[in-house]
Amino acid sequence: MTKKELTELTKEELSKEIESIGEKSFRAKQIWQWIYFRGVTDFMEMSNLSLNLRQKLAENYTITRPKIVTEQISIDKTHKWLLEFKDGQRVEMVYIPEKDRGAVCISTQVGCAMGCRFCHTGSQKFTRNLTVGEIVGQFMVARDAYKEWPSPTNEIRYLSNIVVMGMGEPLNNLDNVVKALNILTDGDGIAISRRRVTMSTSGIAPRIVEAMQKTGVRLAVSLHAPNNTIRSQIMPINDKFKIEEVMKACSLYQQGDHSRYITFEYLLLKGINDSEENAKELISLLKKYKLRATFNLIPFNPWPGCGFEPSERKTVENFSKLLDEAGFAAPVRVARGQDILAACGQLKSKKLN
Numbered sequence: 186m187t188k189k190e191l192t193e194l195t196k197e198e199l200s201k202e203i204e205s206i207g208e209k210s211f212r213a214k215q216i217w218q219w220i221y222f223r224g225v226t227d228f229m230e231m232s233n234l235s236l237n238l239r240q241k242l243a244e245n246y247t248i249t250r251p252k253i254v255t256e257q258i259s260i261d262k263t264h265k266w267l268l269e270f271k272d273g274q275r276v277e278m279v280y281i282p283e284k285d286r287g288a289v290c291i292s293t294q295v296g297c298a299m300g301c302r303f304c305h306t307g308s309q310k311f312t313r314n315l316t317v318g319e320i321v322g323q324f325m326v327a328r329d330a331y332k333e334w335p336s337p338t339n340e341i342r343y344l345s346n347i348v349v350m351g352m353g354e355p356l357n358n359l360d361n362v363v364k365a366l367n368i369l370t371d372g373d374g375i376a377i378s379r380r381r382v383t384m385s386t387s388g389i390a391p392r393i394v395e396a397m398q399k400t401g402v403r404l405a406v407s408l409h410a411p412n413n414t415i416r417s418q419i420m421p422i423n424d425k426f427k428i429e430e431v432m433k434a435c436s437l438y439q440q441g442d443h444s445r446y447i448t449f450e451y452l453l454l455k456g457i458n459d460s461e462e463n464a465k466e467l468i469s470l471l472k473k474y475k476l477r478a479t480f481n482l483i484p485f486n487p488w489p490g491c492g493f494e495p496s497e498r499k500t501v502e503n504f505s506k507l508l509d510e511a512g513f514a515a516p517v518r519v520a521r522g523q524d525i526l527a528a529c530g531q532l533k534s535k536k537l538n
C-alpha cells in the first residue's frame with residue numbers, strides 16, 4: 186500500500202484523516218505542530234503521541250521534503266537549490282538574504298507555459314503543476330538549511346518573506362497555491378504573516394481578484410511594458426489578456442481598500458521598453474486606472490541566446506526618476522545571485538552550463 190503524504194493535506198483535511206484512523210481530532214493539531222512548527226519528518230520524534238499512534242502513522246503516512254539535487258551559494262550569499270520531487274521533476278528555489286531577514290522565492294509549476302521572451306524559465310516547456318506539498322515543501326527545505334525550527338515566535342527570522350515568483354504562473358495553479366499559502370501562513374505552524382507574502386502574476390486578468398481574495402497576500406504584476414504593442418512583443422500572454430484588462434482587474438482589487446498597494450515588476454530592456462516616452466506612457470496608464478502602486482525596476486540579466494540587452498545605467502536612473510516624480514516609488518532592484526544564475530527570470534530546472 187502506498188503511504189499517504191501528509192504535507193499534501195490542508196489543516197481540515199489532516200483533521201479528517203486522523204479521525205478516519207480512529208483518533209481524536211486534537212491529535213491532528215499536535216501532528217500539525219510537529220510538522221509545521223517543529224519541522225519534524227520522523228513520526229518517532231512526536232513525543233507527545235503514544236508509541237502505538239506513532240507506529241500507526243509511520244506505517245501509513247510519510248512527511249517528505251523535496252530532494253536537494255544541487256545547491257549553490259553566491260558571493261552575495263544568495264542561495265539557490267535545485268530540488269527534485271518523487272516523480273523526478275525538478276524546480277529551482279532561491280533564498281535572497283538581507284541583513285536580518287530574507288525572502289524565499291518559490292516555484293508553483295515545473296516549467297512555465299507563459300513563454301515570456303526575456304525569461305530563461307519561460308524557455309523551458311510547461312510540464313505540470315506542483316502539488317500543495319511540493320509548494321510547501323520547498324519552503325521547508327529552506328527552513329531546514331537555516332535551522333529555523335521551531336518557527337520563531339518573534340518577528341526576527343532569516344526566512345521572513347515568501348515571494349511566489351519562481352518557476353510558473355501561480356494563478357494557473359490557483360487551487361494548490363491557495364492551499365499551500367494557507368499552510369505556510371497558518372499561525373500554529375510556519376506562521377509567515379500574509380503581509381510578508383507576495384504573489385506575482387504575468388497578468389491572468391480574470392483570476393486576479395479571486396486569487397487575492399482567496400489568499401490575502403500582496404499582489405505583484407509583471408507588467409514590463411506601457412502598451413499592448415510592446416507587451417505583446419515580449420509577453421505572449423498579452424495577446425490573451427490585454428493590458429487594459431489587467432489594469433481593470435488591478436483597479437477592482439484595490440476598490441474600497443486603501444491599504445492595498447500593487448507592485449509592478451518592470452524589467453528594463455535596452456531599446457524596447459526603456460525610453461522616456463515609455464515612462465510617460467506608463468504613468469498615464471496608471472493614472473487612468475487610479476492605481477496605487479510602486480514599481481520594481483529590474484535591470485535585465487542576459488542569458489545565452491536571449492536576444493535582449495540590459496538598459497544603460499543612466500537610462501535606468503532616468504526611468505526611475507520620472508516614475509518617482511509622478512508619485513510612484515520606483516526603486517531599482519539590485520541584481521542578486523548573478524554569479525549562480527539565481528536572478529529573476531533565470532531559474533531553470535535543468536543543469537546550467
Ligand code: SF4
Pocket residue numbers: 297298299300301304305306307308351352353354387407530
Ligand atoms: S516571467 Fe514568470 S510567467 Fe513569464 S515565463 Fe518566466 S516564469 Fe513564466
